[in-house]
Amino acid sequence: MSMPEVRLLGAKHSPYVQRAKWALKLKGVEYEYQEQDLLKKGPVLVQCNPIHKKVPVLIHNGKPIAESFIIVEYLDETWKNHPLLPRDSYQRAMTRFLAKFVEEKFTEVMQQVVIVDGENQEKEVNNAKEALEILEGELKGNKFFGGENVGFVDIVLGSIISVCLDVIEEVGGVKVFDSQKFPYLAKWNENFLEIPAIKETLPERGHVLRYFSRARRFNLAMAAKKRRVKLLDG
Ligand SMILES: N[C@@H](CCC(=O)N[C@@H](CS)C(=O)NCC(=O)O)C(=O)O
Missing domain, CATH: 1.20.1050.10 (Glutathione S-transferase Yfyf (Class Pi); Chain A, domain 2)
Structure with missing residues (x-):
């Protein structure tokens, strides 16, 4: 089976991934979406975005592009219909x-x-x-x-x-x-x-709700732990 021309590595909750999805949809580009586990990052994500290991990653003809801004601009330069940035x-x-x-x-x-x-x-x-x-x-x-x-x-x-x-x-x-x-x-x-x-x-x-609730619980717990360590130290 041949590889699809355009693939998107993403996560269901992610606003950054959403940007790539919207740009693809507005331009009418067909693509295959691949949900990523951000806790246990798989080999595809690590290989495609070795520096940040984050989503979104767009893979066009086998070549990966990371960072939502860069992806949207790349899509705009590659598919000219429905321009997203002005020409001037x-x-x-x-x-x-x-x-x-x-x-x-x-x-x-x-x-x-x-x-x-x-x-x-x-x-x-x-x-x-x-x-x-x-x-x-x-x-x-x-x-x-x-x-x-x-x-x-x-x-x-x-x-x-x-x-x-x-x-x-x-x-x-x-x-x-x-x-x-x-x-x-x-x-x-x-x-x-x-x-x-x-x-x-x-x-x-x-x-989106589950993601942010978890992020809040986790970060507040970490902050409380840091305060406790500081109290013990000082
Ligand atoms: N600046 C990046 C941010 C991307 C980002 O933070 N992605 C999150 C998902 S919402 C991620 O992959 N997090 C995994 C991690 O931080 O390990 C972009 O615009 O694409």
């Missing part, structure tokens, strides 16, 4: 700038919101709100960050806002998003979830 170099640079902002100031902050508590959590919630305020201003009533069609920034931000945000709020016991305060983003989220290619490939909420 300056506009492309601006798109990448905003996507990087989302990753550093929102995605990574939301990851902290879900695994810490107390004052640290309050601080991270405020950081997340500040990032949302900036994104609200960048959107300025446009349908999508990509204009009339969803693009790179929509995919990156959607993987957090449309997939994880309410789960993170539930698991972390906090409120980050307020549709009164961020009306453009609230409308953007509605528009985003109305696109068939986006809503048909959304992960099941239960998988």
